[in-house]
Each structure stands twice: as C-alpha cells, then as structure tokens.
Amino acid sequence: MYETDVLVIGGGGAGLRAALEAKAYGKKVLLTAKKGGNSSIQTVGAHCAVMDVPGNSDSLERHFEDTMNSGHWLNSPELVEILVYNAPAAIKELESWGVEFLKDETDNYILMKAGGHSFPRTIRCKEGYHQLYKVLLNKVKQAGIQIFHNFSVIKLLSDQQKVWGAVGVNSLGELIVIKAKSVILATGGLGQIFKNTTNPAGISGDGYVLAHDAGAELIDMEFIQFLPTCMIHPQQFSGMVINDTLRGEGAKLLNAKGERFMEKYSPQKMELATRDVIARAIYQEIKEGNGTLHQGVYIDALELSEEQILNSFPLVKRLHAKGINLTKEYIEVAPFVHFCCGGVKIDSSCFTGIEGLWACGETAGGIHGANRLGGNALSEILVFGKIAGENAARQSSLSTDSIPDFLLKEVKMLKELLDDNPFHEQINEHLSTLKDKIKTIMWDSAGIVRNKKMMGHGFQRLEEISTELSKLQETNALGKFVPLFMTVRNMDLLGKVVLQGAMKRKESIGTHYRDDYKEK
Numbered sequence: 001m002y003e004t005d006v007l008v009i010g011g012g013g014a015g016l017r018a019a020l021e022a023k024a025y026g027k028k029v030l031l032t033a034k035k036g037g038n039s040s041i042q043t044v045g046a047h048c049a050v051m052d053v054p055g056n057s058d059s060l061e062r063h064f065e066d067t068m069n070s071g072h073w074l075n076s077p078e079l080v081e082i083l084v085y086n087a088p089a090a091i092k093e094l095e096s097w098g099v100e101f102l103k104d105e106t107d108n109y110i111l112m113k114a115g116g117h118s119f120p121r122t123i124r125c126k127e128g129y130h131q132l133y134k135v136l137l138n139k140v141k142q143a144g145i146q147i148f149h150n151f152s153v154i155k156l157l158s159d160q161q162k163v164w165g166a167v168g169v170n171s172l173g174e175l176i177v178i179k180a181k182s183v184i185l186a187t188g189g190l191g192q193i194f195k196n197t198t199n200p201a202g203i204s205g206d207g208y209v210l211a212h213d214a215g216a217e218l219i220d221m222e223f224i225q226f227l228p229t230c231m232i233h234p235q236q237f238s239g240m241v242i243n244d245t246l247r248g249e250g251a252k253l254l255n256a257k258g259e260r261f262m263e264k265y266s267p268q269k270m271e272l273a274t275r276d277v278i279a280r281a282i283y284q285e286i287k288e289g290n291g292t293l294h295q296g297v298y299i300d301a302l303e304l305s306e307e308q309i310l311n312s313f314p315l316v317k318r319l320h321a322k323g324i325n326l327t328k329e330y331i332e333v334a335p336f337v338h339f340c341c342g343g344v345k346i347d348s349s350c351f352t353g354i355e356g357l358w359a360c361g362e363t364a365g366g367i368h369g370a371n372r373l374g375g376n377a378l379s380e381i382l383v384f385g386k387i388a389g390e391n392a393a394r395q396s397s398l399s400t401d402s403i404p405d406f407l408l409k410e411v412k413m414l415k416e417l418l419d420d421n422p423f424h425e426q427i428n429e430h431l432s433t434l435k436d437k438i439k440t441i442m443w444d445s446a447g448i449v450r451n452k453k454m455m456g457h458g459f460q461r462l463e464e465i466s467t468e469l470s471k472l473q474e475t476n477a478l479g480k481f482v483p484l485f486m487t488v489r490n491m492d493l494l495g496k497v498v499l500q501g502a503m504k505r506k507e508s509i510g511t512h513y514r515d516d517y518k519e520k
C-alpha cells in the first residue's frame with residue numbers, strides 16, 4: 001500500500017496544476033495518469049485560452065457576462081467570477097514558467113474573437129498545442145512530484161461521506177491501494193462515451209462515476225457540447241478540430257450547394273454564433289440533404305492569406321504540411337462531441353461535499369452551465385487546479401484515521417477477482433462490443449437534437465447493457481479484464497445519467513436541444 005498526503009487522479013492540465021499547488025504547501029503528492037500517455041490527455045490538444053485585456057470597451061465584467069449568457073445563467077455566478085477574475089494572473093504565471101503566447105511587434109497579445117465572446121480576447125500558444133502541457137509537466141517533474149503513469153484508478157475508498165484514498169491497476173495488471181488524506185479528481189470529460197468525439201481514448205468519464213459512487217453530486221450532465229467544425233475527410237484527419245477562431249478570422253461555412261447557410265440560422269452573428277447554434281445548423285443542413293459527400297459541410301478559408309493562417313493556426317500548418325491547403329481548397333467538417341459542461345458539484349474551494357474529495361478541470365461542474373465559451377476550459381484548469389491543490393493540501397493536515405475494515409475487505413475481493421482467474425479472450429471481445437454499442441446508443445439518443453422517444457429508447461438499451469454487465473460480473477471470470485469491465489460499466493452508468501438529465505429537462509436550452517420542446 002502506498003501512502004500520500006494528496007492524491008491527484010489525472011495528469012492533464014488541471015491535475016498537473018493542482019499537484020504543483022499542493023506540493024507548494026509542502027505536502028507529499030502522488031499523481032496518477034491513465035494508460036496511453038499523452039494520447040489520453042485532452043490538455044495536450046488545446047492551445048487557446050481567454051486573456052482579458054481590459055480596454056477598447058472590453059472588461060472582466062464583459063467576460064463574466066458573456067460566460068453567464070453562454071451558460072444561460074445556469075452556471076454558478078460565484079464560480080464564474082472566480083474563473084474570470086483569476087484567469088489573467090493564471091496566464092501570466094504560465095508565461096513566467098515558459099509558455100509563450102502569440103504577440104505582435106509591440107509585444108501585445110494577438111487577440112482573436114471566438115464564437116459567443118463580445119470581444120477578441122482569445123490568445124494562443126506560440127508553439128501551438130502541446131506547449132502548455134509540456135511546460136506544466138516539466139514543472140511537476142522539477143518539483144519532484146511522484147507520477148504513476150499507466151495507472152487506472154477504478155475505485156475510491158469511500159463510505160459515501162468520506163474518502164480515504166483510491167484503488168487502481170498499474171501497467172502490470174496489479175491492484176494497488178493508495179491511502180491519501182486528500183484526493184483530487186481531475187480525470188477530464190466523457191467524450192469517449194459517444195461515437196464521434198474530439199476527446200482522446202481514455203476520456204470516458206471515470207471521474208464522474210468515481211465521484212458519484214463515493215456519494216458526490218453530479219450536475220448539468222445533460223449539457224454536452226458539440227464542436228461544430230471537426231474534419232471528417234480524409235479519414236486520417238477525422239476528428240481533428242478546426243478551431244473557432246478560424247471563423248473569427250473570416251472563414252465561412254458553406255453547404256454542398258455553396259450556400260452560406262448561417263444566414264438562415266443566425267443572420268447577425270453568422271459563423272460567430274455559439275457552438276450549439278452552429279452545430280444545430282450543420283445538423284439541419286445535412287438532414288435536409290444539403291450535406292457534402294461525407295455528411296458534413298464545407299469550411300471556406302479561401303479568402304484568408306496563407307501567411308495569416310499558417311502563422312496563427314498550428315493545426316492548419318500541420319494540414320498544410322500533409323498537402324491540404326485551406327487557402328486553396330474547402331475542407332469537409334461536421335460536429336463531434338467535445339466537452340461536458342456539467343460535472344461533479346463543487347463549491348468555491350473545489351470541495352465536493354464528501355470529506356477528503358476535491359474536483360477540478362473538466363471533471364468539475366457548475367462553471368459553464370448550459371454551454372461553454374471557447375477558451376474558458378484552459379483558463380478553468382489553471383484557475384481551479386490551483387484552488388483544488390491549495391485546499392486539498394490544507395485539509396490533508398487534519399486527516400489521520402485509517403481505512404475502515406469494510407473497505408479493506410472490498411479491496412481484497414477485488415484483488416482476488418483480478419488475480420485468480422485465467423485469461424478469457426471472449427470476455428475481452430464481449431466487453432469491447434458492449435463499449436462500441438454504448439457509444440452508438442449515446443450518439444443516436446443524446447446527440448445534437450434530442451426528443452423523448454429517442455432518449456427513452458437509448459435509456460432502455462443502456463438498461464439492457466447494465467443487465468448484461470451484471471451477469472458478466474456474476475460469473476466471477478473477469479480476471480485481468482476488471483479495468484475494462486469498470487470502464488464499460490462506468491460508460492453505461494454515465495450514459496444513463498446524461499439521458500436521465502436530458503429527459504428531465506423539458507426545454508431547449510444551450511447545448512440541450514429537444515425537437516419536442518423547441519422553445520425554452
């Protein structure tokens with residue numbers, strides 16, 4: 001058994017920032033990240049943050065207002081205030097650690113306008129994606145924080161009121177118990193419970209289920225954001241995000257007939273409408289038969305200069321290097337699941353209400369309400385990662401008691417299950433099939449446009465999978481597939497949570513759109 005003061009579950013931006021802060025308080029910190037290394041971390045793919053530079057009528061108050069408006073005021077004003085007012089300092093701190101943002105000749109940030117923001121206030125890392133993550137990871141290594149890579153946490157040690165640590169499986173398939181005085185959940189979002197997503201493998205909502213099983217509350221889980229413009233062709237680039245700010249620079253959206261269809265859906269904001277409005281418009285165009293060959297629409301950036309977009313958009317540069325030149329050809333895009341706006345309910349200290357348990361980053365809920373503004377997720381991981389790290393560290397001084405016997409017995413049973421059974425390839429195949437089924441069910445029933453019938457049908461099918469999973473568990477033959485079983489079980493449970501929330505919300509608001517309740 002390992003022992004630590006603060007256990008951070010998740011090695012993305014939020015987890016790294018939280019670990020650094022806890023360490024700064026002189027605590028012993030252990031960080032765990034799932035199998036897949038960088039390819040299981042969303043922060044690696046992100047590079048746009050929001051930097052408010054008050055002036056020219058923009059202000060922190062306007063950023064607050066835009067964030068609340070985008071969330072349809074379902075977000076917590078207290079959390080949004082914390083986000084907005086602390087983001088500039090968080091970004092300055094990153095710069096002092098070595099992250100470079102794009103600036104002009106006079107050393108001012110190059111600000112871009114993203115959908116839903118009233119002003120250009122989005123800044124981008126100079127080296128594109130990876131840079132922010134790399135700098136944070138280096139800081140964590142320099143601070144001497146221990147990291148368990150390839151380590152999947154499968155259970156929190158909890159009695160629904162308090163958490164004593166966690167149990168996980170390492171790369172050798174061994175069950176490891178980590179006793180911790182404080183635990184921080186920073187496992188990212190849940191994109192992988194849907195068929196088409198921008199989220200990397202491994203981001204299938206573990207943190208939400210770990211928190212839920214430990215007695216914490218989940219909020220706003222029905223609000224799933226679709227990123228409207230993800231590449232769908234050529235296949236090798238499928239899911240690649242074409243950033244909102246490209247539209248901010250003047251790129252247009254066209255249907256297969258060459259019509260600039262946003263005129264119909266948002267005549268004033270056009271391509272700078274919020275992500276939900278654009279995603280629905282694309283959905284509608286495809287449904288009406290105006291979609292492209294691969295069931296999407298076109299992005300037209302032909303009027304932008306090559307220099308302008310190559311310097312500003314690292315992903316475009318990458319495409320260019322592979323022979324796709326956005327200033328010479330259209331590309332086909334469609335909406336993919338991108339972000340979970342809800343999550344584990346937290347207060348202003350990132351506390352979940354369960355003693356010893358904190359949450360931050362995409363795992364935490366309450367900041368984005370019904371919809372998230374572009375760039376706010378990166379500000380969020382920095383601001384709330386720091387807060388979670390500080391409070392988890394402070395609180396860890398107060399906790400001393402040992403893990404209760406009933407939890408140790410549960411761990412023993414889990415260990416026997418994992419160790420004592422032979423390898424059954426059929427179980428692997430069975431679980432993989434169920435996983436794919438869940439992703440398709442969620443895509444079909446909790447997608448861009450929803451209604452009672454499709455959600456009810458999806459829920460019913462997930463219930464059937466729950467029954468299948470229970471039967472599989474009863475065979476006691478899961479063996480080394482316990483972690484995969486837990487993943488599939490988590491996806492199934494989470495799918496039902498999302499659908500339950502969506503069925504209960506009898507209105508269309510933010511990312512949640514029902515064609516049987518078109519108006520709010």
Ligand SMILES: Cc1cc2nc3c(=O)[nH]c(=O)nc-3n(C[C@H](O)[C@H](O)[C@H](O)COP(=O)(O)OP(=O)(O)OC[C@H]3O[C@@H](n4cnc5c(N)ncnc54)[C@H](O)[C@@H]3O)c2cc1C
Pocket residue numbers: 009010011012013014015032033034035040041042043044045046047048049151152153154186187188189198199200202203206207241339360361362363374375376377378379381
């Ligand atoms: C392609 C892409 C581009 C994006 N671009 C932007 C952008 O430009 N601006 C912006 O604001 N937002 C952007 N976003 C959203 C933003 O990147 C994420 O919301 C944010 O990075 C989430 O950070 P996180 O630390 O909460 O989670 P992540 O970075 O996803 O990290 C989660 C970590 O938890 C680990 N983990 C998960 N489950 C377990 C488990 N059971 N046990 C142990 N570890 C576990 C994972 O391995 C990973 O290390 C983008 C997202 C994607 C996918």
